[in-house]
Amino acid sequence: MTAPKKIFGTDGVRGTANVEPVTAETALKLGRAAAHVFKNLELQARGRGKHKIVIGKDTRLSGYMLENAISSGILSMGVDVLFIGPLPTPGVAYVTRSLRADAGIVITASHNPYADNGIKFFRADGYKLDDKIEDKIEDLVFSGEIENIRPTAGEIGKAVRIDDALGRYIEFAKSSFPRGMTLEGIRVVVDCGHGAAYKSTPCVLRELGAEAIVFGNQPDGKNINENCGSMFPETLCAKVVEHKAHLGIAHDGDADRVLLCDEKGKLIDGDDIMAICALEMLAKNTLAKKTLVATVMSNAGLEAAITKAGGKMLRTAVGDKNVIDEMLHHGFNFGGEQSGHLIFRDCGTTGDGLVAALQILRIMKAKDTPLSQFAKCWTRFPQLVTNVQVREKKPFEQLDGVMKLVAQAETELKAAGGRVLLRYSGTEPKVRLLVEGRDAKSLAAWSKKICGAIEKQIGV
Helix, strand or coil, rough: CCCCCCCECCCCEEEEEECCCCEEEEHHHHHHHHHHHHHHHHCCCCCCCCCEEEEECCCCCCHHHHCCCCCHCCCHHCCCCEEEEECCCCHHHHHHHHHCCCCEEEEEECCCCEEEEEEEECCCCCCCCHHHHHHHHHHHHHHHHCCCCCCCCCHHCCCCCCCCCHHHHHHHCCCCCCCCCCCCCCEEECCCCCCCCCCCCHHHHHCCHHHHHCCCCCCCCCCCCCCCCCHCCCHHHHHHHCCCCEEEEEEEEEEEEEEEECCCCCCHHHHHHHHHHHHHHHHHHCCCEEEEECCCCCCCCHHHHHHHCCCHHHECCCHHHHHHHHHHHHHHCCCCCCEEEEEEEEEEEEECHHHHHHHHHHHHHHHCCCHHHHHHHHHCCCEEEEEEEECCCCCHHHHHHHHHHHHHHHHHHCCCCCEEEEEECCCCEEEEEEEECCCCCHHHHHHHHHHHHHHHEEEE
């Protein structure tokens, strides 16, 4: 008998909503399995009474279906559910800790289109699950081991709605900004991507004194990430220039990431944010072990800037979970991804787009300097990232000539300090190719050759 197909990816369970594994049936089984695992991790609940699991979500239409299914599974195992409604992923992590719950679940597909959805889990301390706990949950979904565990009468769990979850997260986010400092005199354009931050980010900025010009804040269940947010920042950049704003902020669907725009309309990505913040932390001696944690996708120029300033940069595999694991393992306090996941461990337990934006605003305000000036603190090496839609994820070694082309590109680019990174996306049916070096024309040529060979064999 073949082993059941793995349902956990690089960041929880994700796929097309109402297609396996993102169905009501599997969500119910996940709820039962997760309740059983978390109930047995700590036999004594963190709060009073039964064990409790927080459930939050983004603004997708399918969130209602999955929320009800997974909560039914949890309740059937004698664990209570705390519904907190639409809230950014970092908000779910924080509220899980704040309410002394035993675990947290967020229903989201992050930056993916609205037709997709997913399920992420948090431990009681607000950190994402390690692989062992995910494996245990997955095993229980398929094994039927807990099929006969059926609490009855008063042992069945109950569900309650937490009305102040949004307020709790807003106060938490504001606490990452210096007490006594305000954003008065700062004009910010915000694109919420019609996602989970449509209330929280504008509210925090305004409560800190900023003038906030907001769009992408009218979710209808279908418009999340649609030509807006951090996946489509062009409109944000245009509006920053139009409104003569000091800064632009763009979130993805669950607001665990952020991209910024400076006052001139230039996009500021995760590498820029890491450079600005890490260099400031090095200068203040607040960067733990003088080390920034980034991924293999970050630009080599970032590493050069950190090294020149007396620090060092460690790289992990792609995924904010890998960054956080490295930070936890070695006691580092700042890391992130080029895509805009930034983890300030002194402030929170997971990527938080709002907290990251506030750190940049704090630096701008303290030094009374425009963002475009801070972005000049490092020099980006030419880098080209190309995505290829594929119909299957066949091992690259089985694709005719692809690895030979990669080897040839590596030989040429490494001679000038460059590199090649070829991988499959962990969340989408795509190949991602990164080529980096000193000569942009050479990068474009190699990208065309390698991607062309892939597209010809497994392209859509």
